[in-house]
Amino acid sequence: MKELQAIRAIQPLMKRHPWAITGMVVLGLLEALTEGLGISLFIPFLYSLDQTGLAPAAEGSLAQVLTSLFELIPAPDRLLIISLAILSLVLFKSVLSYGNGLLFSWVDTKLSHHLRSRVVDQLLRVGLRFIERTKSGKLWNALESETWTTADAVSTFIGLIINFATVLVFTTALLLISWKLTVVVAVVLFVISALVQLMTRRIEEMARANQQADQALSQRVLELFSGMRTIRAFNRQRHEQRRYDKTSWRVGRVGFQQEKLSGLIEPVSEFLAAALLVGVMFVMLNDNAGNLPAVLVFIAILYRLHPEVYGLDEGRAELVSKLPAVDQVMSLLGRADKPYVRSGDRPFDGLETGIEFAGASFSYDAEDLPAMRDVSVHIAKGETTALVGPSGAGKSTLINLLLRFYEPTEGEIRVDGTPLHEVDLGSWRDKIAIVDQDVFVFDTTVRANIAYGKLDATETEIVSAARQADAHDFINALPQGYDTVVGAQGVRLSSGQKQRIALARAMVREPEILILDEATNALDSISENVIQTSLQKLRRDRTVIVIAHRLSTIEQADQILVLDKGAIVERGDLGDLLRNNALFARLYDLQKRPAYLEESA
Ligand SMILES: Nc1ncnc2c1ncn2[C@@H]1O[C@H](COP(=O)(O)OP(=O)(O)OP(=O)(O)O)[C@@H](O)[C@H]1O
Ligand SMILES: [Mg+2]
Structure with a gap:
């Protein structure tokens, strides 16, 4: 009945x-x-x-x-x-x-x-x-x-x-x-x-x-x-x-x-x-x-x-x-039939040695081709790691796993030797800031959007974060400055402006680990330079993982990982990879020309 x-x-x-x-x-x-x-x-x-x-x-x-x-x-x-x-x-x-x-x-x-x-x-x-x-x-x-x-x-x-x-x-x-x-x-x-x-x-x-x-x-x-x-x-x-x-x-x-x-x-x-x-x-x-x-x-x-x-x-x-x-x-x-990411119970207070991917593989769906295959890599504390590779190579996927949006299907990720799934999820994510590939801004003021990275941020912290992200000037030029409401999905901002706000949101967090997913993509060269300078300062005491197609970022990296079809195909610093004369060298050549033209223009 x-x-x-x-x-x-x-x-x-x-x-x-x-x-x-x-x-x-x-x-x-x-x-x-x-x-x-x-x-x-x-x-x-x-x-x-x-x-x-x-x-x-x-x-x-x-x-x-x-x-x-x-x-x-x-x-x-x-x-x-x-x-x-x-x-x-x-x-x-x-x-x-x-x-x-x-x-x-x-x-x-x-x-x-x-x-x-x-x-x-x-x-x-x-x-x-x-x-x-x-x-x-x-x-x-x-x-x-x-x-x-x-x-x-x-x-x-x-x-x-x-x-x-x-x-x-x-x-x-x-x-x-x-x-x-x-x-x-x-x-x-x-x-x-x-x-x-x-x-x-x-x-x-x-x-x-x-x-x-x-x-x-x-x-x-x-x-x-x-x-x-x-x-x-x-x-x-x-x-x-x-x-x-x-x-x-x-x-x-x-x-x-x-x-x-x-x-x-x-x-x-x-x-x-x-x-x-x-x-x-x-x-x-x-x-x-x-x-x-x-x-x-x-x-x-x-x-x-x-x-x-x-x-x-x-x-x-x-x-x-x-x-x-x-x-x-x-x-x-109902909870029984749904996937959950379980938090571990070890609080995370900060990196000591680094993050390690140990034979990690992952597919979004059982029937899909793996988006990540047997990735083993060490990301040392305080270093900058650049992820490079063609579209769909699995760069964002690696970051998704790091943020524990998904669990590796095989292998594991370790933080200072501790499996990531044993680490308390909240305290882990609290130490990370990300500027995502698709920037999301809330329909509220610029100030609140930046303070989203640190809810109790002071005015000074917000402005200083905005300066580091080269956002302060354009924000001041907005009709109500920091009090300007950006509109649903930030319709009142350009993509580059949105990205700079997202960057400021990450900066204000003063994160231990900073992740940039093509954050400089929509920026003009001037902004990019300012951000590069900030990044250089930031890099000093932070672990940075950056997905960038821009050479300037890649050149600064301590370690470059080249991904293709979910696997790491090359690794090393810029010199190593150019000598290798493989996928990276090809991508580098493609990139070099427009970048060069842009700079001389
Ligand atoms: N949420 C998802 N569900 C199912 N498949 C996904 C999902 N996200 C990504 N994929 C697939 O995983 C593979 C890797 O995607 P990923 O987003 O990591 O690529 P990427 O290297 O970041 O590419 P891009 O440079 O274009 O951002 C792709 O084949 C993609 O189709
Ligand atoms: Mg991506």
Whole structure:
């Protein structure tokens, strides 16, 4: 049963607020009791109104019990007292209902916040491989909408329990008034419910299609945003519009299909219920008109019972329609089936001798060719190592492994002789600063972007880092200087400016190990020279790993590693490699010409 599956899925969430949830159910039950009693009091009310022409209530029936309750009160006051009793019950029920509404929304607020926060926690913790392999639209959708739906599912379920209790209370009242009539009505209601259930099953299938369509739309939107430049540059606006419209239309169509069916449930069951009420009146009053008070109250309760029974069906359908979202969120939060980078427990206080790759191999996917094959290399403390090689050679991969974004599939990386996976991850990354190949800047001020490298950096530290990265002058020229907001993905900056901010962010960290992944790529020669000078100063007490195609950087390196197809094919200093006259010499020749032209220009 899908309902049970859904209940099982939300169980861990219910356990978070056991008292609130018990309170919700108890309040809900009290509401039903109060309302049931309130309606039933209309029997003595009608009896005290006028007794002529009414048959006495049957011995032992609810009508009789309730009427006798008020017999002690003198006849002239009776009507007033009963009216007041009814009013008080209505008031009490309204208070209960408001209180319970608040409780519902409190639990909902707590749960949906908890889920969103847990999803983000998961996204920040889980191995990068998982994120790369899962469509971002799916993750986005889970965070942005499915967490809400999942929290809602809990409310829906509690609502169902209350619904059920209410049905029980009202049914008991009906049985007490006339059990025979109740049985007939129950059978008819059961048939209505069975009919609704048939429709529910179809809706559930549609909900799944709906969810897929939503995910596809989220994916389109994400790509639309991130690919805005590419789309325009290739003049693919119409193509994108068509793709978007198609996906968007599908969401609409699938939603409409679902609405066509789910919108039918209410009118159909309402009509059937109305027919039932008219039937009951006809049969009972045709038989004996003196039953009027009991019949009226029976019908009133039945009338209130109907939305509850209908709510029972609707609630189940709703719960089931939320199951895909609940499954998605819960499985996203599950830890068993996902890769994690485990932190070791040895704190890292700084390099003593160096970092060593010992026969390290790695492939991103089992079926892929290895991105790194049997790499053994020693990176000594305080030295500068340059990584060179054609595109796709595995340079960034080596750095990914060093940062422990991924684990080597074979061999290992050692830090001062300790396997890297035994080192505390946080303290390791705290000592590293990287300027990535794709610079990422946050949509905030320049100052905050630089201070991201050291959250408590002082103004002096920030400015000094900016100077070292040759960013100070251009930052001052910005409209609000260091307070300029750079825009989403740094749209207000050029690539070279973004890189200099990223460099400043790395500098402010005063890292033990500095990693530059083609950091000088987008810089002009003047900036590059300034940075080279800074780097030379920086190099003195730092271990630097730099991926650079620029000769000036390579020439400064103590050690050059030439990578090709994931393997180290040459190593040594500049002189060694030129004498070798192999891959490096070829790359060097290619590079030398444009670099030379640039310098003389
Ligand atoms: N996240 C990833 N998932 C799967 N494969 C990847 C991933 N990143 C890189 N690769 C593959 O690993 C190989 C090495 O890539 P890497 O990014 O290390 O190259 P690179 O030397 O940095 O190249 P470039 O100079 O172009 O930046 C490539 O074949 C690439 O397709
Ligand atoms: Mg790279």
